[in-house]
Amino acid sequence: MNQARKTFIVIIAAFTVFRLWYVQSGILDLAADEAQYWDWSRNLDLSYYSKGPLIAWLIGFFTRLGGDTVLFVRLGAVLCALGTSIIFYRLVWRMTGRENIALYAATALQVIPLFSAGGVLMTIDPPLVFLWALAIYALCLVFFDDRKGWWYLFGICLGLGLLAKYSMAYVVLGLLFFLVFSKTHRHWLGRKEPYLALLLGGVIFSPVIYWNARHGWVAARHVAGQVPDVEKAGISLSLLGEFVGSQAGILSPLVFIGIIYGLYAAARQGFKHRNEAMLFLFSFSGTILITMTLLSAKGKVQANWAAPAYFTAGVATAVAIGRLETSARLRGFLIAALSLSMLMSTVIYNTDMVRALGVPWNPKNDPTSRLKGWQELGEAASEVRRSMGTEERTFVLSDRYQISSEMAFYMDGQPHTYCVNLGRRMNQFDIWGGLNEQKGKDAVLVVTGTGYFPAELKESFDRYEQARTVTITRTGRELHHYTIFKCYGFRGFETKETGRY
Numbered sequence: 001m002n003q004a005r006k007t008f009i010v011i012i013a014a015f016t017v018f019r020l021w022y023v024q025s026g027i028l029d030l031a032a033d034e035a036q037y038w039d040w041s042r043n044l045d046l047s048y049y050s051k052g053p054l055i056a057w058l059i060g061f062f063t064r065l066g067g068d069t070v071l072f073v074r075l076g077a078v079l080c081a082l083g084t085s086i087i088f089y090r091l092v093w094r095m096t097g098r099e100n101i102a103l104y105a106a107t108a109l110q111v112i113p114l115f116s117a118g119g120v121l122m123t124i125d126p127p128l129v130f131l132w133a134l135a136i137y138a139l140c141l142v143f144f145d146d147r148k149g150w151w152y153l154f155g156i157c158l159g160l161g162l163l164a165k166y167s168m169a170y171v172v173l174g175l176l177f178f179l180v181f182s183k184t185h186r187h188w189l190g191r192k193e194p195y196l197a198l199l200l201g202g203v204i205f206s207p208v209i210y211w212n213a214r215h216g217w218v219a220a221r222h223v224a225g226q227v228p229d230v231e232k233a234g235i236s237l238s239l240l241g242e243f244v245g246s247q248a249g250i251l252s253p254l255v256f257i258g259i260i261y262g263l264y265a266a267a268r269q270g271f272k273h274r275n276e277a278m279l280f281l282f283s284f285s286g287t288i289l290i291t292m293t294l295l296s297a298k299g300k301v302q303a304n305w306a307a308p309a310y311f312t313a314g315v316a317t318a319v320a321i322g323r324l325e326t327s328a329r330l331r332g333f334l335i336a337a338l339s340l341s342m343l344m345s346t347v348i349y350n351t352d353m354v355r356a357l358g359v360p361w362n363p364k365n366d367p368t369s370r371l372k373g374w375q376e377l378g379e380a381a382s383e384v385r386r387s388m389g390t391e392e393r394t395f396v397l398s399d400r401y402q403i404s405s406e407m408a409f410y411m412d413g414q415p416h417t418y419c420v421n422l423g424r425r426m427n428q429f430d431i432w433g434g435l436n437e438q439k440g441k442d443a444v445l446v447v448t449g450t451g452y453f454p455a456e457l458k459e460s461f462d463r464y465e466q467a468r469t470v471t472i473t474r475t476g477r478e479l480h481h482y483t484i485f486k487c488y489g490f491r492g493f494e495t496k497e498t499g500r501y
Helices: 003-025 032-041 054-066 070-096 099-110 113-118 125-145 148-164 166-181 186-190 192-214 218-226 237-251 253-272 276-283 286-296 303-322 328-349 351-356 367-371 374-387 401-410 428-432 455-460
Strands: 394-398 417-419 442-448 461-474 477-490
Touching: 003 070, 003 099, 032 054, 032 070, 032 401, 032 428, 054 070, 054 125, 054 148, 070 099, 070 113, 070 125, 070 303, 099 113, 099 303, 099 328, 113 125, 113 237, 113 303, 113 328, 125 148, 125 166, 125 276, 125 303, 148 166, 148 192, 166 186, 166 192, 166 276, 166 286, 166 303, 186 192, 192 218, 237 253, 237 286, 237 303, 253 276, 253 286, 253 303, 253 328, 276 286, 276 303, 286 303, 328 351, 374 394, 374 401, 374 442, 374 461, 374 477, 394 401, 401 417, 401 428, 401 442, 417 428, 442 461, 455 461
Parallel strands: 394 417, 394 442
Antiparallel strands: 442 477, 461 477
């Protein structure tokens, strides 16, 4: 084993141990989506309202292994980051033939803000990016090592990736682009293996199709409502600028510049000089990023939608920079990019430290503030529930899935919770239903704001009273206000269909 590989093992082990420590430290509560996916994992199914089932299956596996704690909810994110790092290292090594470049690139990957957050938060993106990376690696072996059996690993990754997030389908777009423009590998369009791989992926994904067919195609309706309307007249420069700015933010500005250079170099080498490896890397990054950028001129595109493309773009950038002549200017840029990324990632991990140093950053403008206060609110709601007597006759209710999911995790006993629809768009709680089965019971109602009882619920209870308000603060500033009500004698509630998905 050479020195570069030994160093990589030490570095990746150190980052993995750090992420495990960070998750265990409890600095950040579960995000609302993490709590929601954990709640799904208690009710394992073939699919769910807005996402495929893989996130719930993974969380369910780890929590059944170690318990319903923050550590085991997020353990999958840490392991996906580890797996993605190993594949990234091997792919850069394969494309450059130089392990020292693979070492530098894989180390830089660890401190990019997007990857830093994805290494500790168990959203749908960590498993998606890992499966994307493995799919790309399988295709690399097919095209450049002539190992056609790896088509089937690609098919498996495609199917599992779709179970994680539907945007895994972009890998098919990249594959088609590559095969059309590659003179050397275009013959695969006439071979059976690619089609068998796609069929295999479709079979793995089929439970989601079956589930959606049984539930009115809610996922398809939800996704359709999220995609920008490309037929809408005109373009929005503000939304376009917002998307581009968000990409610079999640990567760090200098890394973003490096990625743009890497994509340019990949396109130039791939099309002008017929470099098949660079064409391959551009196909699975540039195509997706260009598509996302064009869509952002038509409507809102979330910052993380392009996340898997940055894996391949990162490899392309490492290859392109590895071919440049070493100079003081290049070294200076790389050191500055790495330092800025490390600083931004450090801030992400502990934003309170920044304020402690005297930087005037309002916590309300801090995205991690959404991961604060849930445990405190859960403890307060638990106290109210205990004060109402028999907990078996008292259910927990909110009008927002975020609160219902967080209370399910952070309240004593991790109770089954409900989310009443007062005019919001649909969510998984509506599919589960069961609220009207609680007729005759009492309820703990948790809502946002101070002292506001939803007018739509006033006829649903014999009586209600305000129990307490909870104000979540951070470094002396008020962030969120919640009100907890004691509600007695639930009469039922008739949900009005909003048609919103």
